[in-house]
Amino acid sequence: MPTHARPSDRGPRRAGSVALNVVRGGLMGTAETVPGVSGGTIALMVGVYEDLLTSAGHLLSGLRIAATDGVRGRGLDRAREDLDRVRWDILLPLGVGMAIALVVMSGVMEEVVTEHPFEMNALFFGLVLASLWVPYSLSAAAEPRPRGRSRWSWKDGAAAVAGAVVALVVVGLPAGEVEPTPVVIVVSAFIAVTALVLPGLSGSFLLLTMGLYESTLGAVNDRDLGYLALFALGAVLGLASIVKLLQWLLEHRRRVTLAVLTGVMAGSLRALWPWQDDDRGLQAPSEDLGTAVAFAAAGFVVVVALIVLERVIVARTASTS
Structure with a gap:
């Protein structure tokens, strides 16, 4: 007969879970301020990507149904589902963690990335490289497994290569400069928030490209409400367009979708290669090789530690439920 936790037991665990998710959101928000690093990558890494995507999909559907049924006088029963x-x-x-991180870290990361681009690229190169294990392992474990084995088939590998090629092309585009008109x-924002949802493609990097x-x-730091309102409009439109598609793909084509996302993350490593010229042309390692290796190793170790910590937390939660 299963045992049930007393209310006094559930409270601390719930508070701890909420605090942990705030920290996860903070990591995602911080990542979105760094060109080349995707908040979706961090969400995958800390184990909340699919819950976040599914919840966002149901939220958007609920709001859409509430708006249409409300206008027609049908009530909110369908939306509540x-x-x-x-x-x-x-x-x-x-959401709270992301908002706090975006406000607090936008100025800090802008300065750090500007003054130490070589070291930051190396650090996040190691971080994203280690994070590839997450979507790969999820994809390999998804059905249908080739001959029952938990590894990729050639079709999964081909899907990953296709995703990597697309990402390589996108992140290799030279930086542009446009006038920030309302339409632009x-x-x-529509394009950038799509990258936020896709692990491997960085919304900040695409903004840099555009x-x-x-x-x-600057608008975040200066609290430019007009600019931020326009950006929020584009972000909402982008989310409404991509979230439901990805939700359907993960529910019905989980294995190949995660394989493609693994490839996209791998291809995005091009943007973080420490040795690049002003036009984003890749160069062979030359100076400061030891520094680059040290920072990349640090990023790699941080991700491994987070993956292990996540598994320990999940195991403990399962054993006490």
């Missing part, structure tokens, strides 16, 4: 399936205990703390801001990275960070 989707809203009740949202993991609010995950979504809200993640909305469209750029020439709006500095102006967007």
Whole structure:
């Protein structure tokens, strides 16, 4: 007969889970301020990507149904079906953590990335490299498994290569410079938030490619509400377009979708290669090789530690439930 935790036992665990999700959101928000690093990568790494994506999908569906049924006088019963399936205990703390990190870290990371681009690229290269294990292992364990084995088939490998090629092309585009008109801001936010949802593609990096990275960070730092409102509009439109598609793919084509995402993350490593010229042309390692290896190793170790910590927390939660 299963034992049930007393209310006094559930409270501390729930508070700890909320605090942990705030920290996870903070890591995701911090990552989004760094060109080349994806908040989706961090979400995969800390084990909340699919819960976050599914909850966002149900939230968007619930809001859409509520708006249409409300206008037609049908009430909110249909909308509640989707809203009740949202993991609010995950979504809200993640959102709080991301918002805090974006406000607090935008100025800090802008300065650090500008003054130490070589070291930061090396650090995040190691971080993303280690993170490849997460979508690969999830994909290899997904059905249908080739001959029952927990590894990729040639089809999975081909899907990953295709994703890597696309990412290589996108992150190899030279940086641009455009005037931040209202239309440009909305469209750029639409594209950038799509990258936020896709592990491996960095919203900040795409903003840098479109020439709006500095102006967007400046708007956050200066609390430019007009700019931020336009950006939020584009972000909402982007989320509504991509979240439901990815949710369906993970539910119905999980294995190949995760294989493609693994490839996209691998291809995005090009953006973080420490030795690049001003036009993002790749160069062979030359000076400061030891420094680059040290920072990359540090990023790699941090990710491994986070993956191990996540598994320990999951195991303990399962044993006490």
